């Protein structure tokens with residue numbers, strides 16, 4: 119299904135050598151071990167966990183400990199951390215490294231969710247240069263030989279861009295790569311990503327790989343982003359929702375080993391069913407796994423001849439046997455529908471004025487009130 123062939127491209131992130139310059143973007147509630155395994159089976163690259171909050175990790179919260187588990191087929195193991203406190207972030211990194219729980223650690227500075235930015239976390243944090251520097255420096259030091267990367271947005275809004283400073287600081291701090299989701303927090307997921315910012319970051323950060331992220335819906339888009347921006351690799355999020363085999367197309371486009379699929383409705387139904395089964399295995403609970411797969415229904419069957427009633431039944435089924443009965447009623451020979459199955463999927467939304475702590479934008483240093491607000495920004499649950 120890929121339309122572009124490029125010469126074989128690999129990507130090195132610290133000690134990790136990837137056969138293709140492709141990363142599955144961390145997505146809360148999506149990129150658990152079940153989905154990562156499925157994506158990895160088709161292609162090459164790095165497959166990142168959903169975000170894990172540093173406090174929940176150091177407190178060994180039971181849900182968090184489940185979220186950081188990897189299947190034995192998952193190498194290298196990659197975990198994304200969300201933290202706002204330098205000491206807690208350092209402790210979380212140290213724990214992952216000392217206990218040999220990850221081969222790659224990513225730090226999330228891109229979250230635009232109001233409950234996070236209101237306290238100065240996520241995409242709001244790099245505005246405070248000293249705090250950002252301290253977190254990244256301590257984390258990179260604690261990571262030792264395990265490559266640590268940073269994922270960020272362009273900034274808070276068009277008047278408060280942070281990515282060039284943050285990229286240079288991260289480079290100085292010893293991180294192994296930086297990834298840019300080329301939107302501001304204010305943009306949320308709206309409009310189109312500004313790939314020219316990825317090119318600008320590539321010019322500013324010269325000694326480590328720069329990865330581009332935003333609006334890759336096909337392998338052709340990935341090749342185009344690399345050609346247009348000069349970035350060293352791509353991070354793919356929403357484009358693979360409901361089609362983990364996109365990683366096969368991506369690997370093919372970059373000349374790596376891959377599995378090519380003929381995405382008939384029968385194929386999609388089997389992949390959906392397998393995803394459900396892997397979720398049941400992950401949650402160790404059939405009802406829970408079957409409820410979790412419901413959010414994937416519209417993505418898997420986008421563009422396929424599946425009627426509204428059937429979609430509604432799939433979105434309410436509560437056992438694997440029930441899914442089998444419903445899937446058996448589909449026209450399994452229906453071919454891949456082409457354009458109808460392509461294009462944008464997942465979150466879009468509208469721009470929003472970011473919620474921020476009082477007087478956050480007045481200075482790039484923290485004041486006392488902000489320091490205490492930020493201590494509170496440490497979420498106590500993961501994957502939020």
Ligand SMILES: Cc1cc2nc3c(=O)[nH]c(=O)nc-3n(C[C@H](O)[C@H](O)[C@H](O)COP(=O)(O)O)c2cc1C
Nearest residue numbers: 143144145146169226299332333334354355356465
């Ligand atoms: C459902 C969902 C959950 C997300 N969760 C995270 C997350 O946990 N950590 C993170 O850094 N980014 C998260 N993101 C952002 C993505 O990693 C990515 O940066 C964004 O979707 C833009 O890439 P795309 O256009 O390829 O989707 C999430 C995005 C979505 C749609």
